[in-house]
Amino acid sequence: MAFVDELTIHMAAGDGGNGVVRWRHEKGKEFAGPSGGDGGNGGSVYVVGSRDLGLLYKYRHQKEFHAERGVDGGRDSLFGRNGEDLILPVPVGTVVTLLDSGKVFDVITEDEPMLILEGGRGGLGNERFKSATNRSPDKATPGKPGEQSEVHLELKLVVDVGFLGFPNAGKSSLLNELTNATAKIGAYQFTTLEPNLGAFYGYVLADIPGLIEGAAEGRGLGIKFLRHVSRTKMLLHLISLENEDVVGAYKTMRNELEQFGNGLPEKDEIILLTKTDLVDQATVDSAKAALASLGREVYAISIIDDASIKTFRDMLIAKLRAAKTA
Ligand SMILES: Nc1nc2c(ncn2[C@@H]2O[C@H](COP(=O)(O)OP(=O)(O)OP(=O)(O)O)[C@@H](O)[C@H]2O)c(=O)[nH]1
Ligand SMILES: [Mg+2]
Structure with a gap:
């Protein structure tokens, strides 16, 4: 959409x-x-x-x-x-x-x-x-x-969850998997040029174009879309396990958020490692541990692993429902 x-x-x-x-x-x-x-x-x-x-x-x-x-x-x-x-x-x-x-x-x-x-x-x-x-x-x-x-x-729009991540992180793939959306997916950067929305059990998920370093100063498709996630209640930060340094990738993106400000850095954030099928289990575990040590909640999925998607979906529903009654 x-x-x-x-x-x-x-x-x-x-x-x-x-x-x-x-x-x-x-x-x-x-x-x-x-x-x-x-x-x-x-x-x-x-x-x-x-x-x-x-x-x-x-x-x-x-x-x-x-x-x-x-x-x-x-x-x-x-x-x-x-x-x-x-x-x-x-x-x-x-x-x-x-x-x-x-x-x-x-x-x-x-x-x-x-x-x-x-x-x-x-x-x-x-x-x-x-x-x-x-x-x-x-x-x-x-x-x-x-x-x-x-x-x-x-x-x-009150978007409940805004997807955040570098190009190619798998944001649109996940949105399509979790919702009725039919966002375009491509094996190249900047496939998504404007936000896509999907309905998720009465909540709205939004996939925005990939952000790159310097986004807060206007590089790439940057700032226009950060404005959209600034209205969301919760951020889902996707990081592909293709990154050898997931902590570095995480910090780069956080730095953009800090620079952009507007309430973004303070939002609830869930980290989601993607593409677990491309690496071995030990790599998934150590990436998870490294990010968790920063005090964040970390999950991992692969679009081709249905069980991982289901676990993640159930967790997200529970989290959104809890946030609503809080
Ligand atoms: N192997 C594997 N490939 C995946 C997975 N998820 C997404 N991909 C592939 O990664 C590429 C990028 O996926 P997209 O969903 O378009 O990524 P995006 O984050 O929306 O990218 P932009 O719109 O450019 O920011 C596509 O070729 C997908 O098929 C996964 O879990 N495993
Ligand atoms: Mg996309």
């Missing part, structure tokens, strides 16, 4: 349909009075929370969203039909700001539409203006314009 977290679009509620001036015709009567109907109301614009975190990405090429206009009134007292509302699904966690008025809507629930722009009321047909003193009014009113605005949508 590709990731777009900000979008500005133009949204418009529908204008009201016009009221009309019409006259009744009845056989044998020269004058039978006004019969112009009211216009229908314009459709309103709503946003509604959805679990689909990729929605903003789907809207990225569309700049204009509008509800339907009300239909004009007709003769024989016919009311125009109301315009259809527009109900735009946005990911739960989206903050919707109407740039024209500054109004802000926080979409935090699913399936509860929130009215953001109201459709214009339909105009009145001439039949409405009939009175004892005026039996043949030729007055009708136009529909009112619907509200419209530039609208800024920003997804302020």
